[in-house]
Structure formats: structure tokens, C-alpha cells
Amino acid sequence: MSLGTVTPAQASSRTRTGIVLAGLLIALAVAAVFSACIGQVPTGPSEVLGSIAHRVGLDLGPLPAHPSGEVTLWEVRFPRVVLAILVGAALGCAGALLQGVFANPLAEPGVIGVSAGAAVGASAAIVVGGAFAAGWTVAASAFIAGLITTVAVYVLARHDGRTEVVTLVLTGVAVNAFAGGLIAFFTFIASPAARDQIVFWQLGSLNGATWSAVAVVAPMTVAGIAATMAIAAKLDLLSLGESAARHLGLDVERLRLIAVLIVALLVSSSVAFTGIILFVGLVVPHLMRIAVGPGHRVLIPASALCGSLVLLLADLGA
Template sequence: MRGGTVLIALTLLLLVLAVASACIGQVPTAPAEVIGSILHRIGLDIGPMPAHPSGEVTLWQVRFPRVTLAVIVGAALACAGALLQGVFANPLAEPGVIGVSAGAAVGASLVIVTGGAFVAGSAVAAGAFVAGLITTALVYLLARSEGRTEVVTLVLTGVAINAFAGGLIAFFTFVANPAARDQIVFWQLGSLNGATWNAVAIVAPMAVIGIAVSMAMASKLDLLALGESAAAHLGVNVERLRQLAVVVVALLVSASVAFTGIILFVGLVVPHLMRMIVGPGHRLLIPASALCGAIVLLAADLGARTLVPNADLPLGMLTSLIGGPFFFWMLRRTRHQQGGWA
């Protein structure tokens, strides 16, 4: 009952925040006008249309794609975090540990350096997506030993690959011309400024598939929490489960950061917070994390657009500045109250 209430509350909060985000900008739009515009688009002549001459175009070409992409990416990153924490049985695990974000940054940097500062955004996104998947596959293959993968080995391999990727990014930044260097730095800071319906159309199917597969894995993740031996005795193929989890996380994160740049802490903080609220059961934890992740990223993007007049702050910077101290508070609270895995 409590879990259902939490999901309903998160859904309502997400809807309210989405409408509020669509209202705010240089072209003033009332909430009733936002809702009326949506209803008219689906064939219902109910509610007022935007009064401003540019209101309708602004909503559908600028704000709605940005809001939608923020919801999808936030949900995907948080779901990836919940999945990775479940398969690692560690609340401190996050998608970056398997190298997908760093790999995506290498791919984006390579495309920018070789293609010039004004290379098409779709090419940068494609490079980031492919490199993120390749890096994750490389981490997994290097961590395998005698047909199985140890969690500690996978984490340590991810740390090494992340360090190597950081060196490559530094090299590309060094050799790039000033304009390309600025683009590399800006991409790594994260932003939804370039959100389009084309980006939404590419990311949305992969996010839906990834979240659906994660939900299908929920019961096995709950059994894995009992320990590898116990899960194996109960019929769980632990190695295959880990393989599938790594693939799903790579898909979710690579697709997300390809169009937004690196966004930190959503995949770490949100699942940890939801676990404290709804408990460790993944059938509830995964959808709750997805909803909360969408809320967090949408709120962060709203702050990025409004905190400084006529400026669009880096989204990754905001999530790091807020997420770091917040996670430290949650960690301290968990240690004092439960003394371990929340």
C-alpha cells in the first residue's frame, strides 16, 4: 500500500513539474495554456491556446522536447543505477563504475577533434553512444576470468578503464583547437539545451526497452540479494544475470549521455534515496527510481534555465553540486540508522 502511494505521489509530482517547466521561459505561458495546447494537439478542443504569437511554436519546438528528454534521460539514468546497485549488491555502485560515461566522453571528444568544432550534434551523439557501448564491453571482457565475473574485479577494471579514458579525454582536449576544446568541455558538463524531437525519438525506445527488461529482472535481483550461492540454488544463473544487467545499463546510459553529455549522481543518489523510502524490493524500487530520476533531472534542468537570467547553466554541474552533499548526508544517515546496506 505504501509503495503504491509513493508511486502515485511521484507520478503526480512529475506531471506538475513537467507543466511548470513548460511554462517557464522567455515567452510567458500559463499552465492552462500548456494543457490546452496539448489537448488541442490530441484532437480535444478544450482549454485556452497560448496567447503569445510565438507561444505554440515555442512549446512544441523548444520546451516540450526538452521536458520530454529530461524525463526520459532522468528515468533511464536512475533505472540504470538501481539495476547496477542490485546486481552488485552495493548501494554505492553507479553507472560510471563500468566505464560507460567515460567511454561516451571519449567517443564524443574524438568526433569533435576529428570533425571540427562545428561537427553535427548527431555525429557527436553517435560517437558517444558507440564508444560507451564498446567501453562497457571492454570492461566486462577484461574482468572475466575462468568463465565468470567477480564483482570486485569488474569494479577495479572499471576504475582502470575510467582512468585510461580520462587520459584520452585530456589528450583530445590538449590537441584540439580552441573552439573544439570549448565544445569538448561543454559537452562533458552536460546540458539539455540541444534537445529535439529527433533525440527523443532515438532515446525513448531504448529507455523503454531498458526499463522494461530491468522490471523483468526484478525478482532475480531480489534473490541475488540473498547471496550468489543462495540465488544459484534458487535457480538464478548469476553470471547470465550480470551479463544482461551490464548490457541494459550500457544501453540506458549510452543512449542518455549521447545527447545530453555527462550527468553525474542521478544514477547514484536517486536509487539510494528510493531504497530508503520504498525498501529494497526491485519490483517497486525500479519504477520508483525511474520516476524520481525523471523528477530530479527535470528540476535540475529547470534550475539550469532559471537560476541565472539569460543563461543556461551546465546540467551536470548542478547535479554534482547538489547530489554530492545530498548523497553524503544520506550515507551518514544510513550508517547511523542501519549500519550498512539500506
């Protein structure tokens, strides 16, 4: 059999992968339209599609009949839908990346302390700024604290020029516990109104979605996913085992550092505007690994699409 020959098993796998990806895209588009329909201002799917068509210069479909329909769609609902898609994609991709580089299906972005660090930053900003701390101040504090915490976990776990997975996980657990103590302290000293805001932020929400937030999250999500796709082949090598990957010429330490930095970028930029959302990064890669297999060149985009769909449906249900 020649090297270019595709076996029936490979053909079946590619067909299944194509069907799964196409199904996710269609489901995501349908969920996005229906999510934009729901709210106090009644809007039908045809009006949502018509509004989008008119905005891009196409005279297709009806515009919203309600006087406030157009403004509601473009200033409230569409930013929320787009932010849900971006954050879901970022968390799904980050989960798949971290599980791949840790070779552990239980790994999720919170294990390296990025979510807890972001929560500390947000809590500190809320306490210092009071209950009415500006949203951008809280978001910037959460983003910076998340990055700093992740770097701290990596530095503390490094020994003799190497970083073992077990050490990273244990260091992450310790830093998470310390961050939990800081959050409890900030919650204790906060005013009642600020305390409510801290608790609300930790629950995670898309209520603060704006086009400004989308403009910040979008490039970081796209860059993070692109960077993850660039190292997908190396993640497949690492799945053979760390020792085997080293024998094949893979610089495991460098790959691990790059992966941790990508996860920090994806998760910090996401939770900065939405608060802590944990389930997507853990559950979605599991589902997609079953659906499309362990190959990261397919698993990563599938996890990003499924993450977007899951978060959009969760917001729709909420």
C-alpha cells in the same frame, strides 16, 4: 495463517508504496507543466495544458497568447521536458539495476566505464569534426564508444568463465582512468572552440533536445526499463547473496552480463544526447530504497519516476 493472507505490515508497505508512486507521478506531471512554462516567451500553465489538449483534438483550455507561443512550446520546450523525463528515468533505472547486481549501494553507471567511454567518443568526434561537428555525429560516436567501453570492461574482467564484482569494479576504475587520459589528450590537441565544446559536453546539458533525439532515446529507455523489470525477481534473489542465489538455481554470470548490457544501453543512449550526468544514477536509488524498500519490482519503477523528477527539477533550477 494461509499463504494468501496479507499481514498488517505487508498491507502498510503496499499502501506506502502506492502513495509514493502516486506522489511521484503527480509531482512529475506538475514539474513537467511548470518546466514548459519557463522561458523568454511567457506561457501560463493553462496555456500549456490547452495547447496539449488542442493537439490531441480536444477543444479545452486556451492556446498560448503570444504569437510564437505554440511554436516555442512544441519545438523547444516540450522536447526538452520529454528528453529530461526519458534520460532521468533511464539513469535512475540503470543506477538501481547496477546497485542490485553489484550488491553495492555505492555503484553507479559510471563505474563500468560507460560514461567515460561515451565522453571519449564524443571528444574524438568533436576533435575530428572541428568545433562545428554535427550533433548527430557526436551523439552516435558517444553511443557507440559507450557500448564498446562497457563490453571491453566486461571482457577484461572475465576470468575462467566467471566475472567477480570486485574485478568488474577494479577494471572499470582502470578503464575510467585510461579514458580520462584520452579525454585530456583530445582536449589538449583540440582547437579553442572545439575544446570549449568538449568541456561543455562533459558538463551535461539538455540544450540539444529535439524530437529526433527523443525518438532515439524513447524506445531504448522503454526497452531498457522493460528488460530490467523482467529480471527484477532475479535481482531480489541475488540480494540474498551470490552463494545463496546460486544454490537457488540462479545463473549469476548470465544475470550479471544481461544487467551490464542493459545499463550500457540505457546510459549510452542517454548521455549521447545530454552529455555526462552522474548524480541521478547514484542518489535516486538510495532515496527510493528508503521510501519503498529493497524489492526491485517496486524499486525500479520508483527509481525511474524519481530520476525523471530529479532531472526535470535540476533543469528547471538551472
